[in-house]
Amino acid sequence: xxxxxxxxxxxxxxxxxxxxxxxxxxxxxxxxxxxxxxxxxxxxxxxxxxxxxxxxxxxxxxxxxxxxxxxxxxxxxxxxxxxxxxxxxxxxxxxxxxxxxxxxxxxxxxxxxxxxxxxxxxxxxxxxxxxxxxxxxxxxxxxxxxxxxxxxxxxxxxxxxxxxxxxxxxxxx
Numbered sequence: 001x002x003x004x005x006x007x008x009x010x011x012x013x014x015x016x017x018x019x020x021x022x023x024x025x026x027x028x029x030x031x032x033x034x035x036x037x038x039x040x041x042x043x044x045x046x047x048x049x050x051x052x053x054x055x056x057x058x059x060x061x062x063x064x065x066x067x068x069x070x071x072x073x074x075x076x077x078x079x080x081x082x083x084x085x086x087x088x089x090x091x092x093x094x095x096x097x098x099x100x101x102x103x104x105x106x107x108x109x110x111x112x113x114x115x116x117x118x119x120x121x122x123x124x125x126x127x128x129x130x131x132x133x134x135x136x137x138x139x140x141x142x143x144x145x146x147x148x149x150x151x152x153x154x155x156x157x158x159x160x161x162x163x164x165x166x167x168x169x170x171x172x173x
Contacts, residue, residue, distance in 0.1 A: 038143045041113040045140040048110045048127065049170045052083065052138055055105035056129075056172050062103065067136040067172055068129070072099035083110065083127040096129055112140065122165035132156035136173050139166035 010018075060067045072081075072094055083096045094102075097109040114125035128139040137155045145167045155169060 042142045042144050044113050045127075045142060045168065048112075049138045049140055049168070051106070052100070052110055052127070052129075053170050053172045055100045056136065056138075058105050059100060059103055060173070067131055068096050068099045069131045069136075072096045081129060083129060120164065122163075124164035124166070126164075128164065128166060130156045135171055138170040138172060139164075140168045141165045142168045 056067045063070075081096055095109075097106065097111075100106040101109060110127065112125045112127055116124075116126040119126050123141070125141050125143075130137050130139070132155070134155065141164070155171075
């Protein structure tokens, strides 16, 4: 009988090398997968704001140039708010999404992939709308773009949008 026939198998060094290689490949895969998820959420945010912008333009055509400001969100001359909620909870105004759905401009409420209806702080992931003297704007916070509260976006006065870390802006009109 061959002397090598009794000693079949791998040495401990060979096993450790294989384990280390598998661990390195797993780590690379996990990092790449997380980056793909972040970019995918940002793409959803961009597509959602484009769709909401189109819905607001159609709403304005049917409602005397009103971009869902008079009866939606917070109302008033400087109308703003979180799209999926009555911003100040004072009622009787409807959430902006609801106004657009009831009018047939959207088929479902569009919310940030994070699922929040409102939030606070620079890492806020929810959609926001503002109508002011310079125009109507939609805001989102992209995860792939850094943002601080000191950034100036040049849209509406007050800077309440940048206080929430909104770093992606779509001008509706």
